[in-house]
Amino acid sequence: MKPVIALVGRPNVGKSTLFNRLTKTRDAIVADFAGLTRDRHYGNGRAGNREYIVIDTGGFEPDAGSGIYSEMAKQTRQAVAEADVVIFVVDARDGLSAQDHDIANELRRLGKPCILVANKAEGMQSSARLVDFYELGFGEVHAVSAAHGQGVRDIVDLALESLNLPDVEEDDFGDDAEAKPIRLAVAGRPNVGKSTLINTWLGEERLVAFDMPGTTRDAITVPFERNGQRFELIDTAGLRRKGRVFEAIEKFSVVKTLQAIESANVVLLLLDATQGVTDQDAHIAGYILESGRAVVIAVNKWDAVDAYQREQVNRQIESRLPFLKFASLNFISAAKRQGLGPVWQAIAQAHKAATRKMSTPVLTRLLQEAVQFQTPKKTGMFRPKLRYAHQGGMNPPVIVIHGNSLEHVTDAYRRFLEGRFRKEFDLVGTPLRIEFKTSHNPFADKEG
Numbered sequence: 001m002k003p004v005i006a007l008v009g010r011p012n013v014g015k016s017t018l019f020n021r022l023t024k025t026r027d028a029i030v031a032d033f034a035g036l037t038r039d040r041h042y043g044n045g046r047a048g049n050r051e052y053i054v055i056d057t058g059g060f061e062p063d064a065g066s067g068i069y070s071e072m073a074k075q076t077r078q079a080v081a082e083a084d085v086v087i088f089v090v091d092a093r094d095g096l097s098a099q100d101h102d103i104a105n106e107l108r109r110l111g112k113p114c115i116l117v118a119n120k121a122e123g124m125q126s127s128a129r130l131v132d133f134y135e136l137g138f139g140e141v142h143a144v145s146a147a148h149g150q151g152v153r154d155i156v157d158l159a160l161e162s163l164n165l166p167d168v169e170e171d172d173f174g175d176d177a178e179a180k181p182i183r184l185a186v187a188g189r190p191n192v193g194k195s196t197l198i199n200t201w202l203g204e205e206r207l208v209a210f211d212m213p214g215t216t217r218d219a220i221t222v223p224f225e226r227n228g229q230r231f232e233l234i235d236t237a238g239l240r241r242k243g244r245v246f247e248a249i250e251k252f253s254v255v256k257t258l259q260a261i262e263s264a265n266v267v268l269l270l271l272d273a274t275q276g277v278t279d280q281d282a283h284i285a286g287y288i289l290e291s292g293r294a295v296v297i298a299v300n301k302w303d304a305v306d307a308y309q310r311e312q313v314n315r316q317i318e319s320r321l322p323f324l325k326f327a328s329l330n331f332i333s334a335a336k337r338q339g340l341g342p343v344w345q346a347i348a349q350a351h352k353a354a355t356r357k358m359s360t361p362v363l364t365r366l367l368q369e370a371v372q373f374q375t376p377k378k379t380g381m382f383r384p385k386l387r388y389a390h391q392g393g394m395n396p397p398v399i400v401i402h403g404n405s406l407e408h409v410t411d412a413y414r415r416f417l418e419g420r421f422r423k424e425f426d427l428v429g430t431p432l433r434i435e436f437k438t439s440h441n442p443f444a445d446k447e448g
Contacts, residue, residue, distance in 0.1 A: 001259045003163055004053045005156075006083035007075055008100075008107065010099045011059025013091040014119040019043065019056035022156065042254050046158045053258055055079040060103050077110065082255040085113045085159045087143060088136075092121035092143060096132040103308040104136040105106045113162055117142050117155055181223065181230035182351045187262040187288065188270035189280045193300040195335035198233065199269065226344060234260045261287060265395060266294045266351050266429075268343070269324075273309065273331075277316035285321050290448040294430040295327045296351035298343055302331040326422065328429050335440035350429025354395045358425055370420045379408040387439075395433040406436035 004103035005022070007015040023043035041056045047209040053083050079172065088107060090100050118130055121143035132441050133141045143156070144151035202222070222233040261267055267288050271281055288295050299313060310331075328346035366390045376384040382405040392398035397422060404447055418432055 008087035218410035294354040
């Protein structure tokens with residue numbers, strides 16, 4: 001699981017600037033989720049080979065009575081609860097304030113590891129004003145300038161090192177890939193029926209389930225077996241153990257969803273037929289695609305809608321999720337246990353496609369046949385020459401094509417090639433990435 005860093009502090013101390021610096025973007029990857037205020041955003045960051053999730057919060061006023069400030073304080077407390085470590089941001093130029101003391105007291109009460117960062121400290125590393133912040137009781141004060149990037153990498157390294165996280169295991173899709181259980185995450189917005197579906201699976205299959213240790217957070221993995229195939233269900237709905245039985249709680253957490261998607265081999269994207277396809281569904285689907293995970297789409301509560309609503313849902317899927325055309329589409333009723341068999345078949349098919357081995361001779365033959373069928377367009381003086389192809393990775397499958405002038409290959413031709421490869425290798429349910437490698441022309445640097 002990716003570690004989670006929450007940025008907390010009073011308004012206008014530069015948390016959003018620091019967020020943008022940590023994520024190398026100007027916006028959250030997943031934003032505007034229903035039920036979350038505009039002041040809480042999530043994004044991905046990377047320091048070397050270590051990845052993390054950052055939460056940007058609104059201005060924190062722990063004693064806010066009601067209204068928007070109370071709601072922002074509630075959102076901040078939720079972000080701290082989801083985080084592994086908190087970066088407490090103060091303003092080096094404004095100096096220590098009574099509100100900083102209030103926030104420090106609240107953070108101590110919440111009990112999460114905390115790193116104190118004095119932002120806007122360009123040229124102030126040795127300033128006496130920074131000494132005042134030691135009153136907050138969080139040890140060393142780390143001077144940074146989020147706007148200029150000064151000291152930012154150091155605090156990220158410090159935050160990650162403070163967690164003592166184990167090395168992340170890389171997926172090994174070698175000869176024993178089929179012997180490993182399929183890691184399955186059920187993702188979707190609140191109240192689409194994730195809990196009902198999980199409970200149906202756990203009850204219907206009469207499973208022996210237990211907590212698996214080793215995760216950095218409180219996510220639960222439920223191992224079970226169906227028709228000889230082993231699975232590991234990665235919780236996004238919020239599974240709670242009650243005695244020897246698991247209960248699923250509909251408690252939506254963006255962090256848990258992002259972490260579950262990252263940890264999975266296959267993601268089941270659950271939609272609600274009665275609500276249609278929303279912006280939130282599209283955000284989650286986009287993150288699944290960006291993560292390169294195999295995906296199966298299931299539309300729940302199909303029994304609760306009429307023919308007109310069914311037609312509308314199908315149109316919405318076509319218009320709002322066109323980037324998931326490769327995914328299997330299933331219509332189910334979790335409550336009535338209808339249509340679940342084909343979903344399991346689609347999950348197995350998607351995993352098989354994601355871990356498919358494609359030989360170099362076959363890929364090269366398919367490439368040459370595609371070029372003979374349709375030559376890539378000439379761009380100016382250059383016509384791309386596609387020579388051979390080989391597999392560059394799995395989950396998702398990566399096909400690397402070598403040749404000359406490949407930077408001129410059009411998006412339309414890339415889609416044409418993708419369609420040929422998908423058809424030959426039956427790549428249903430998995431993204432397919434095609435990379436072009438242009439060979440260096442030894443005569444390009446010589447004068448004619």
